[in-house]
Amino acid sequence: MDAQKAINTLKERGYKYTDKRKEIIEFLDEQKGYVSAKQVLMFMQEQYDGLSFDTVYRNLSLFADLGILEASEWEGEKRFRLSCEEDHHHHMICLRCGKTKHIPVCPMEHFHAGGDDFKITSHKFEIFGYCTPCQHS
CATH class of the missing domain: 1.10.10.10 (Winged helix-like DNA-binding domain superfamily/Winged helix DNA-binding domain)
Incomplete structure (x- = not known):
């Protein structure tokens, strides 16, 4: 956005x-x-x-x-x-500078975590680490 x-x-x-x-x-x-x-x-x-x-x-x-x-x-x-306006995706987030990188896949596509007795309404998946510039500073 x-x-x-x-x-x-x-x-x-x-x-x-x-x-x-x-x-x-x-x-x-x-x-x-x-x-x-x-x-x-x-x-x-x-x-x-x-x-x-x-x-x-x-x-x-x-x-x-x-x-x-x-x-x-x-x-x-x-x-x-x-907020992002692109298709559904998740982020890798740099712990030092806050910069984000899109993760083009969603882990929720690979399993039905809730079973039949649980309706999932949303989820969040983030990976934290350090971007290349922050790794060297």
Whole structure:
């Protein structure tokens, strides 16, 4: 998803369109992978002195609930990126820089984990490691 589509989704769902929300979305659009709420806050505080972590986190959570953002968690911290619009896929995620790489296959295609007595409604599969540049730094 690009920034304009994310902003349109926000408007279509009846949420206020503010400069702060636009800047959060545009910042995430410029990133190559997942970023933490702290990173977003540091960026936003350059323009909005006194902006609280709670405000940033509430907006990130709202965007994730609306499907604008994807969320993942590692090292005890939730991280966010703009949602992909491509076919169903999963990601390899660099633990250092947050960059992602698509995994073109889905492990769920190979088994029916729930059996007949369990209806699967969603799943998540992520592989964590280090991208080539981060392996050498």
